[in-house]
Amino acid sequence: MMQNYCFYLDFGNNLCLLLFSCCEESVGFFSDSTAENGSPALDYFTFSSSIADYLKSASLVISHAGSGSIFETLRLGKPSIVVVNEDLMDNHQSELAEELAERKHLYCARPQTLYKTISDMDPGSLVPYQPGDANTVAKLINRYLGFPDD
Secondary structure: OEEEEEEEEEEOOEEEEEEEEEEOOOOOOOOOOOOOOOOOEEEEEOOOOOOHHHHHHOOEEEEEOOHHHHHHHHHOOOOEEEEOOOOOHHHHHHHHHHHHHHOOOOEEEOHHHHHHHHHHOOHHHOOOOOOOOOHHHHHHHHHHOOOOOO
16 A cells, blocks of 8 residues: 655745655665655645645654644644754744654654654654534633624
């Protein structure tokens, strides 16, 4: 069975999505392939108006730890490794990524630990993410502001 791996990378203003396809029976990560020359089949681009179809076809998504990337992947129920950019102000990505990793919704890595995370991960141990219901909070805010209950 074919496995698709989606790497969603953020290089400042340049977003790049890498898609690897290879056989399930591969020894190591991406060692077998479907490409004629023996390398993993690879597709990439720096811009797409929607990456949803690519994410839907992926067996694993590796992305930066931005909240949009994280929640888009979690909503699709895809196993995910998020890589924290520690150079960002206040290291804000790590709080969300580490909390979701602690709850076993995804794996959290740093650039220097990504290889080990990939090697050690067990996607079957991840717990599906269930989004919360914002209606209760919205009603409380509306009451506080003096708006009538609907």
